[in-house]
Amino acid sequence: MIGAGRPIPGRWTAAAYTCLMVALYVAEPAVVSLTVHDHVQLDRVTGTSAERYGSLIQPGTSSVSLAAGTYVFRTAADAQVQLDKGAPVEVTAVPLSDDKDKWPDPPPAATNPLPAARGDGPPDHVPALTVLR
Amino acid sequence: MTSVTGPRSAAVHIGADDLRHPRHAAWARPLSCRDTVERLSRLCQAAGVRTQQALLGPDATTGRIRAAIAAAAAGIGPGGLLVVTFSGHSERPVPGEHDGGWCLHDAVLRHVETAALLAAAPASARVVVIADTCYAAACAAVFTGVPATTVVLAACAENQATLNYQHSEFITKLERLTYHGGRPNPDCRSYTWLRRELRKDTPDVERPDVRANHPAAMRQRPFRPAPRR
Numbered sequence: 001m002i003g004a005g006r007p008i009p010g011r012w013t014a015a016a017y018t019c020l021m022v023a024l025y026v027a028e029p030a031v032v033s034l035t036v037h038d039h040v041q042l043d044r045v046t047g048t049s050a051e052r053y054g055s056l057i058q059p060g061t062s063s064v065s066l067a068a069g070t071y072v073f074r075t076a077a078d079a080q081v082q083l084d085k086g087a088p089v090e091v092t093a094v095p096l097s098d099d100k101d102k103w104p105d106p107p108p109a110a111t112n113p114l115p116a117a118r119g120d121g122p123p124d125h126v127p128a129l130t131v132l133r
Numbered sequence: 134m135t136s137v138t139g140p141r142s143a144a145v146h147i148g149a150d151d152l153r154h155p156r157h158a159a160w161a162r163p164l165s166c167r168d169t170v171e172r173l174s175r176l177c178q179a180a181g182v183r184t185q186q187a188l189l190g191p192d193a194t195t196g197r198i199r200a201a202i203a204a205a206a207a208g209i210g211p212g213g214l215l216v217v218t219f220s221g222h223s224e225r226p227v228p229g230e231h232d233g234g235w236c237l238h239d240a241v242l243r244h245v246e247t248a249a250l251l252a253a254a255p256a257s258a259r260v261v262v263i264a265d266t267c268y269a270a271a272c273a274a275v276f277t278g279v280p281a282t283t284v285v286l287a288a289c290a291e292n293q294a295t296l297n298y299q300h301s302e303f304i305t306k307l308e309r310l311t312y313h314g315g316r317p318n319p320d321c322r323s324y325t326w327l328r329r330e331l332r333k334d335t336p337d338v339e340r341p342d343v344r345a346n347h348p349a350a351m352r353q354r355p356f357r358p359a360p361r362r
Contacts, residue, residue: 017268017292017293017294019293039335039336040336041335041336041339043296048298048299050296055334056334072296073336074339076338115296116160116161116297117296118221118223118267118294118296119224119268119295120157120223120267121225
């Protein structure tokens with residue numbers, strides 16, 4: 001479990017900023033199983049930009065076929081990514097904050113840089129990411 | 134200010150992609166500012182806004198932005214239309230401290246300051262604010278006190294963030310829904326319609342919003358000055 005429930009003290013309000021950003025680094029075409037609780041958009045990162053990848057992912061569990069590349073999605077609730085054993089996919093939770101030194105483990109070589117948010121401060125609450133193999 | 138017949142219209146476009154304040158200078162440079170300003174200038178031109186000013190990069194200082202908004206607000210006259218657009222980073226409201234603001238080249242322009250500048254517009258005028266940034270709808274809560282009818286088109290809610298891409302999906306969608314190719318979309322008859330369309334097919338974590346300081350404003354045709362009396 002990565003990034004599980006990290007509350008930021010002092011800024012928790014009724015309209016809390018709750019967000020988990022997940023990056024998937026896909027070395028070879030693969031199918032992943034995503035379990036989310038809200039409507040989620042998967043973006044394929046291309047250089048310094050991104051393009052929407054497929055339709056909105058509905059709440060529940062969905063199988064998604066991914067070509068080689070870097071993908072990101074954000075969700076306001078806990079998420080689960082299930083990978084086949086040996087699938088050439090790395091999954092990591094990405095900090096959304098202005099602390100640029102707090103990046104996760106370096107992504108695989110030759111992947112695109114991940115996008116940052118256009119605002120200050122981390123979320124009040126970061127939902128949990130569970131990765132199953 | 135260009136003299137035109139009938140209500141006057143003006144636009145101030147802010148693209149703050151060069152931040153020098155110590156708190157902001159280390160942040161990732163906003164990538165979509167210039168594309169957003171270009172698209173919104175085109176949109177405003179198609180909407181008949183003849184007087185436009187764009188303040189980008191090092192020109193987007195608090196001093197110049199304050200002066201531009203104040204002059205435009207005071208200059209549109211009764212029944213006029215003022216469009217203010219912002220693209221860049223934002224600071225989030227902190228309860229008990231401040232209501233948030235837009236990060237400009239040298240400092241933050243707090244929403245409460247912007248509201249005070251917009252208050253120079255006559256009560257009969259219309260103000261449209263387009264916020265293409267994180268916590269975008271936060272300014273709407275502050276702009277409720279602006280005397281002119283004020284509508285905020287926000288890229289996301291006050292507790293949501295947008296990602297730093299080269300093109301803003303919110304802005305490209307807004308352009309397509311209102312003045313695609315410079316021609317008015319006949320279906321875009323009200324802010325209520327525009328809100329519904331902007332929110333369609335968007336993820337829960339980043340959903341655009343349209344908010345007005347008077348409920349009746351949601352029935353207005355977007356980007357139109359007040360009708361002549």
